Amino acid sequence: MLGLSVKLLQWSLFRNRLQLLIMVLAVIGSLSSYVLLGTAIREMSETVIEVQRSDWPFDLAITGNIDEKELKQIKEVKGVLYTESIVMAPAYFYSYEMEFLLLPHRETKLIIELASGNLPLSESEIVIPSAHAMAYHLSLGDVIRILPRYANAEVQEFKISGISSSKRGVITKPLLSEEGLRRLMSAQTLPSLTAVQLDGKIELDYVSAELKKIDPGFSVEKYEDNYAKTKQDLNMSDSLVVSLRFLILGITAASLAVLLYIGQRSGSYQTGVLLAMGVKKAWLIFPAIIQTTLIFLIGFVLTGVFLPFVSKYLGLATSQGLLFLSLAKDVGVYYGVGVLSTILINLQFLATPIPKLMKDTW
């Protein structure tokens, strides 16, 4: 009987090679679209959240001397996504106290975009936010006076070399060159703080407590309002991503089930003949399940081969490793749907009267 089952499997696999090819392609298409579209939607939502963050895209700031080892420990704290060293100094501008920022290094989460002019290159140049330029009727080339906050400081003059863009998310602090910032400081060393961006899921207090465990001397400032909004946005985005992924899963899994149904149905005539001859129903279900398994196995391997190329073509930022992980995780869902459909379809066929399966008229 086993030999016959193997023959039946061979028969059901190869009775229609075009159908087999379509099935394998459908599995590849379903898996790829679920993994790639799912990843693309997630990346898109992360980018949107990033943009939706305020001009200060950090959730915590640590003041204090941080060595390499401590920085590594900070990065390893659960929920920490990113750290950046920021240098800024307080000073008075038109009698308002505000933070003046050192032009950040190349890799920064801060968004710097100029509406006009250039970045500050010399010690006497400054970039001011557009809101300030409008409020005080300032324009490029104007000279402004800034009073450092330390005792006995003298007023410093800076020429406006650029005005920041008023777009959402663009930094709203004045920018200075290193030499320019030193003019606002009494000390030789520039004060630095480590800004931390969190994943939007972890509790702020938890991270704060973990940071204190690394060094009780850390002074941790929490941007609670910013973080609450980010968490809310992320929750919404997560729900949206899950819903869309579920929708993709539903559509592709339903398509697969329909294809499986068509495939199985085309063999119903022979199924009827075999049942008439006394083949037990279980012996007809097993080859169908093995057939589905083989189709999924081939589809899974081929998807794994094609995935890096398609992902590269689509310009996805997610690493290949994570994509494969997602594929490996999601193939189970599809395989489950495939096997369940196969069993249900076969049970439906096997419950059909044999003469009807053979399409004999009475």
Place this chain on the structure above:
Amino acid sequence: MQEKHIAVQGHNLHRIFHLGNQEVKALDQIDIEIYQGELVMLLGPSGSGKTTLLHTLSGLDTPNQGEVFVDDVSIYKLNDNQLSHLRSRSFGFIFQSFNLLPNLTALENVQIPLRITGQPQAKEKALAMLKRVGLGDRAHHRPGQLSGGEQQRVTVARALVARPKIVFADEPTGNLDSVTSMEIMNLLQEMVLENNSACLMVTHNSELVPLANRVLNLKDGRLINKLKTEGEPSC
């Protein structure tokens, strides 16, 4: 006189089909016995219930009422597995449209009943049976590579290879020309006789009637008369 042994018996068989709102009696109060070693032909116009009766007696279709007995066992009281077991060991089927599995060779098709029943030397037995029906040299051909007559020979070989008690043949010559039809019928008759099987055959072809031991006529789901051919049973 030697006592005749009943191979299959149908008692008070009713089968109703629903076509839209219409109720059609395909079988209406049928009582029938087929004896071991006899070839019974079932005649009747299209839609008279011939195939339904064949399906009902062979356990392929459940009657709305009535019972079918094989060896004093009511087959519709058997569970699925028991019924499959009975069909695989006691019944052989020949269909008008051959119903061979297209991706298996003639030899593999004939082996199916032997594989189902787990008989040893299935390949050798199947090959011997193919030689018996004159297709020894076509054993490794697939159905698509065989003519209609050859395919029906394979079907006859497949139906008889496991030496079933009863052969159910549904218009076995319906798709064949008259010469090939007669060849197939002679072959079937010869082999059924050799196995001492019973054979119930549905046919439209009145030219085949002389080969039958008994002829039954069906009309509107009822057996209207039971004719008997002269002479000794052919099988």
